[in-house]
Structures are given as structure tokens and as C-alpha cells.
Amino acid sequence: MDKEKVKKIVLDIIAEIAPDEDLTDVKSEIRLRDQLDLDSMDFLDIVMELRKQHGIEVPEAEYRQLESLDSSAEYLFPKFEAKAVA
Amino acid sequence: MPEARRTSEALDGHHFEVVVIGAGMAGLASALRLAMFGKSVLLLEKHYVVGGLNSFFARGGRKFDVGLHAVTNFPPNGSAKVSPLIRLCRQLRIPFEELALSPQSFSRVAFPDVDLRFDNEFSFFLSEVERLFPREQDRFQKLLRTMEAFDAYSPEVAGDVSARSILGEHLQEPLLIEILLCPTCYYGSAVENDIDFASFVMLFDAIFRQGLARPLDGIRRFLDPILKRYEELGGKRRMNLGVKRIFTKNDKVERLELDNGESIFADHVISTCGVVETEQMLSSASADVKTDDIGRISILESIAVFKEQPADFGWEETIVFYNDADFFRYERPYELTDPRSGVICIPNNYRYPEGEQMPEGQLRVTCLANYDKWVALDENNYRLQKEICRKAMLDVALGYLPNGKSIGKDLEERTELLDIFSPRTITKFTGHLDGALYGSPRKSRDGSTPFGNLYLAGADQGYVGIVGAMLGGVAIANNRILRGD
Numbered sequence: 023m024d025k026e027k028v029k030k031i032v033l034d035i036i037a038e039i040a041p042d043e044d045l046t047d048v049k050s051e052i053r054l055r056d057q058l059d060l061d062s063m064d065f066l067d068i069v070m071e072l073r074k075q076h077g078i079e080v081p082e083a084e085y086r087q088l089e090s091l092d093s094s095a096e097y098l099f100p101k102f103e104a105k106a107v108a
Numbered sequence: 109m110p111e112a113r114r115t116s117e118a119l120d121g122h123h124f125e126v127v128v129i130g131a132g133m134a135g136l137a138s139a140l141r142l143a144m145f146g147k148s149v150l151l152l153e154k155h156y157v158v159g160g161l162n163s164f165f166a167r168g169g170r171k172f173d174v175g176l177h178a179v180t181n182f183p184p185n186g187s188a189k190v191s192p193l194i195r196l197c198r199q200l201r202i203p204f205e206e207l208a209l210s211p212q213s214f215s216r217v218a219f220p221d222v223d224l225r226f227d228n229e230f231s232f233f234l235s236e237v238e239r240l241f242p243r244e245q246d247r248f249q250k251l252l253r254t255m256e257a258f259d260a261y262s263p264e265v266a267g268d269v270s271a272r273s274i275l276g277e278h279l280q281e282p283l284l285i286e287i288l289l290c291p292t293c294y295y296g297s298a299v300e301n302d303i304d305f306a307s308f309v310m311l312f313d314a315i316f317r318q319g320l321a322r323p324l325d326g327i328r329r330f331l332d333p334i335l336k337r338y339e340e341l342g343g344k345r346r347m348n349l350g351v352k353r354i355f356t357k358n359d360k361v362e363r364l365e366l367d368n369g370e371s372i373f374a375d376h377v378i379s380t381c382g383v384v385e386t387e388q389m390l391s392s393a394s395a396d397v398k399t400d401d402i403g404r405i406s407i408l409e410s411i412a413v414f415k416e417q418p419a420d421f422g423w424e425e426t427i428v429f430y431n432d433a434d435f436f437r438y439e440r441p442y443e444l445t446d447p448r449s450g451v452i453c454i455p456n457n458y459r460y461p462e463g464e465q466m467p468e469g470q471l472r473v474t475c476l477a478n479y480d481k482w483v484a485l486d487e488n489n490y491r492l493q494k495e496i497c498r499k500a501m502l503d504v505a506l507g508y509l510p511n512g513k514s515i516g517k518d519l520e521e522r523t524e525l526l527d528i529f530s531p532r533t534i535t536k537f538t539g540h541l542d543g544a545l546y547g548s549p550r551k552s553r554d555g556s557t558p559f560g561n562l563y564l565a566g567a568d569q570g571y572v573g574i575v576g577a578m579l580g581g582v583a584i585a586n587n588r589i590l591r592g593d
Contacts, residue, residue: 038201039198039201041203042194042204063195063199063582064198066590066591067199070144070145073145074146081592082591
């Protein structure tokens with residue numbers, strides 16, 4: 023697992039919940055909301071899918087850590103690592 | 109909750125994480141959302157079909173939709189993402205294409221001396237307003253800006269601001285105000301002679317800014333994929349089984365008693381029965397219902413089926429909202445029905461894919477009706493009055509269609525099948541007291557009740573239309589149960 027893989031996981035989830043979005047040119051450092059048409063319901067789905075598919079918990083107060091792919095990778099990477107060790 | 113406990117509860121069949129009461133559009137949408145994320149869900153429906161007001165029925169070998177005239181919020185060309193319908197498809201993971209929606213031809217709002225046309229291009233609607241009310245241009249633009257700045261979908265929005273008064277503050281020609289109120293009230297107002305401003309904005313956008321559409325197969329195009337997904341995910345559903353009592357203890361729902369005497373336990377309960385209807389089920393309910401809170405808007409709808417396509421008569425329009433006076437009365441009539449105003453729907457006139465069409469012509473006419481008067485009739489008189497009122501309604505409605513009066517003369521002989529549903533039918537399908545089409549004037553936008561684990565969804569959330577009802581159900585599932593879980 024590395025941070026690029028974490029970004030890929032998040033992008034795959036977005037592809038699943040918003041199949042009408044074009045994800046070919048998503049910039050890692052830019053807020054997802056600023057380049058894609060995602061709202062708070064979609065972000066809830068990203069959180070719900072992280073839990074369902076990967077057993078990763080994101081408390082509501084920390085949803086904003088997922089605002090870009092870079093911030094998602096920073097925030098989620100240790101959680102994936104902890105999961106791998108456990 | 110530990111996995112093992114959840115499984116044993118589901119097997120037990122009497123304890124669920126969530127019980128959803130009512131399999132109408134809101135109930136179905138919330139149940140599916142919860143099942144998608146592994147909740148054990150039981151969906152209870154009193155009737156023998158799903159869909160609630162947007163259900164379907166069979167007569168004479170034909171299938172009819174109960175409530176569906178038009179699916180609103182059809183995304184306009186090139187700006188698909190702005191529509192709440194696209195949001196809904198994402199949330200339910202149902203591809204938009206699967207709904208197979210076909211856009212309307214055009215529709216009309218017909219008042220004496222004014223006939224405003226609109227289709228799914230908002231610019232056409234704007235040009236019609238400009239053509240008919242040239243002096244209102246600047247004021248109308250200002251109204252549009254007020255509406256754009258208003259977040260009608262916000263759970264915190266005030267639900268009791270009068271649209272009539274806000275329109276009055278912006279516009280000077282009373283007729284334009286009535287023309288804007290007529291379609292929006294008919295498609296979703298639970299209050300008489302007005303509509304709350306949030307619902308007005310939602311419906312204005314849903315009807316004019318976005319647009320009208322329908323699947324060739326009708327409402328089952330929505331219901332079937334939802335049910336299929338829900339069942340694939342292991343969601344449970346029991347039909348012909350209502351809730352008799354909701355037992356509460358210490359500000360929480362403890363247990364549901366079903367009509368057959370069974371007890372069901374739930375961590376969360378979502379009731380789509382309506383605000384007053386739900387209160388009446390509470391074990392703590394006081395005997396006297398606040399009748400002010402029961403909705404007064406109900407309808408009579410007639411469906412005529414004939415061999416010809418309506419376009420053969422020169423009837424090309426999809427929906428006509430009509431009113432015979434300069435003032436639009438939207439209230440419970442004194443008589444059984446009030447034929448002076450209503451809605452015509454010609455479902456054949458959606459632009460279905462090349463070579464596809466409904467096999468027979470259909471003309472649906474809806475007028476406001478008085479529930480109490482319809483309930484007071486004995487069976488013979490009920491049948492007789494349905495026929496008398498149908499004829500009176502049709503007579504007026506035909507006057508709003510091209511050559512309608514002359515074509516109408518022998519329409520009776522051409523008619524293959526007639527069906528009518530009354531306020532009594534609405535109560536049968538929806539369980540709403542008084543056949544209230546859009547529920548109670550008292551809305552609970554965020555679904556909250558005095559009980560911590562009981563939430564309202566559906567008509568009495570105040571999200572309007574099929575898309576609104578379903579998004580409301582989704583919002584309750586998301587905000588009350590999934591978020592922060």
C-alpha cells in the first residue's frame with residue numbers, strides 16, 4: 023500500500039458513485055468539489071464505501087480531510103497501514 | 109453493532125435495525141439506501157402494491173399509473189447535473205438511462221385570454237412570459253434572482269413562507285401570479301390557495317427550469333429497479349400489513365404492533381404515513397386529532413382510453429393546467445368536485461423513442477374534490493356521482509383542447525374504458541387521512557419527531573414530486589441513520 027494506491031481507491035469509489043463524472047483529468051492537489059460536481063451526499067457515499075469495502079472508519083468531524091485526493095491520501099494512508107498490520 | 113447480533117436479529121425476523129413504514133416513493137428510497145450499506149431493514153406496506161400515491165393498477169387488461177402525470181426535474185440538455193433527479197440516481201445507484209425517460213412535447217397553462225406554453229427549454233418559457241407580460245420583464249427577472257438565491261432544499265429552510273405574498277412583492281400583474289401558482293399548487297401544495305415558498309421554488313425549477321418527462325412503461329420503470337436492488341441486498345418487505353400501534357417509552361420507540369398482532373422491534377423507525385397519521389399510531393396519542401393539521405386538498409381523476417392517438421385529433425400537448433377565471437382557486441370545493449379548474453394529462457404526447465408509443469390514447473383529467481362529501485355517499489350514489497362528476501369535468505376540460513368540444517361529442521362512443529378515482533381511492537393507496545393528496549400543511553423538513561429514534565419521511569417532509577419524495581427519503585436515511593453511525 024502506498025499513497026498513490028490510496029488515491030486510486032478513492033477515485034474508484036467516486037467512479038462508482040458518480041458514473042457520469044469524467045475522472046480522467048482529476049488533479050490531486052485541487053479540491054474535488056472544485057473540479058467535479060460532488061455534493062455532501064456524494065462525500066457521505068465515499069465515507070460509506072470506505073467502510074463497506076475496506077473497513078476504514080472516517081468520523082463525521084473528519085469528512086473534510088477527504089476534500090482533495092492529496093489530503094485523502096495523507097489522511098487515509100495511516101488508516102490503511104494500521105489495517106494491514108492488524 | 110456486532111455482526112453476530114445483527115445476523116441473529118435478522119433471522120429472528122422480529123428485530124431490525126430499521127423499520128420503514130410505507131412503501132411509497134420515500135419509503136422505498138430510504139429502505140434501499142439503508143440496505144445498500146448493510147442495515148437490516150424491514151419495509152412494511154399496508155396496501156398490496158408498492159408506490160403509494162405513485163402506484164399502479166390494472167383495469168380491463170390494461171395497466172395504469174395512479175398518480176403519475178409527469179416525472180418532473182428532467183435534466184435539460186447540456187446541464188444534466190443540475191437536476192435533483194441526477195442526484196437521486198447517484199444516491200440509489202440507478203443509471204439515469206435505466207429510467208428510460210422521454211421528454212414532453214409541450215404543455216400549457218390556460219387562463220381566460222392567456223395561454224402560456226412551455227417545454228423543456230427554459231428559454232422558451234421565459235420568452236412566453238415576456239410575450240404575454242412584457243411590462244413585467246424586469247420584475248420577473250428580479251423574482252428569478254430571488255428564487256436562485258433561495259436554497260429550497262435546505263433542511264433548515266422555513267416551510268411557512270407564503271409564495272403568494274413573495275410573488276406579490278415582486279410582480280404587479282395579478283394574472284401572472286395566478287399563472288405561476290396554478291401549476292405549482294397542482295403539483296405539490298398541501299395548503300389552500302397558496303404554496304409555501306420553498307415548495308414553490310422547488311416546483312418552479314422542477315417544472316419550468318428542468319422539465320417534464322415520462323417512461324413509456326410508466327411508474328414501474330422507477331419501482332422495478334428499486335425493488336430489485338433492495339431485494340438483492342437482502343432487504344425485507346411485507347405487504348398487506350400495516351402498523352396498528354407504535355409503543356414508546358422514555359422518548360423512544362420501543363416496539364411496533366402490526367395489524368396482525370405481531371410485535372416488531374427496531375433501533376430506528378422511519379414513518380412515511382404522514383405527520384398526523386403517525387401521531388395517531390402512537391401509544392401515547394391523545395384521542396382528539398388536531399384537524400387543522402389534516403390536509404384539505406384532494407382530487408377526482410378520470411381516465412378515458414380510446415383507440416385513436418390523441419395527436420390524430422390535433423391534441424399535441426402533454427399537460428394543460430387550466431382555470432376558468434382570472435383568480436386561481438386552490439381549495440376544497442363546497443361541492444363534490446369543482447370542474448372549473450384542473451389538469452389535463454395526455455401521456456401519449458411524450459416524445460417516446462422512434463417507433464414506440466402507447467397502444468391506445470389516454471386522456472386524464474384531474475379536478476379538486478371534497479373528501480367529506482365523497483365519503484358521505486352510499487355505494488350506489490358513489491358510483492352515480494363519479495359518473496356525473498366525470499362528465500362535468502370532461503366537458504370543461506375539453507374546452508381547453510383544440511376542437512375539444514366537437515371531438516368530445518363522440519368521444520364517449522369511442523371510449524374503450526373509463527376509470528375514475530376519488531378522494532376515497534387516495535386514502536386507500538396512501539393511507540392519508542381525508543384523501544389528502546399532498547399530506548398535511550404541517551411539514552417536518554428534517555423529519556424530526558419528539559421521539560429520538562422515530563423520523564418522518566415522505567409527503568409531510570415537504571419535498572415535492574416523485575423526485576422530491578425520494579430525495580426526502582434518502583435524506584432521512586443519510587442524515588438520521590447513516591451519517592455519524
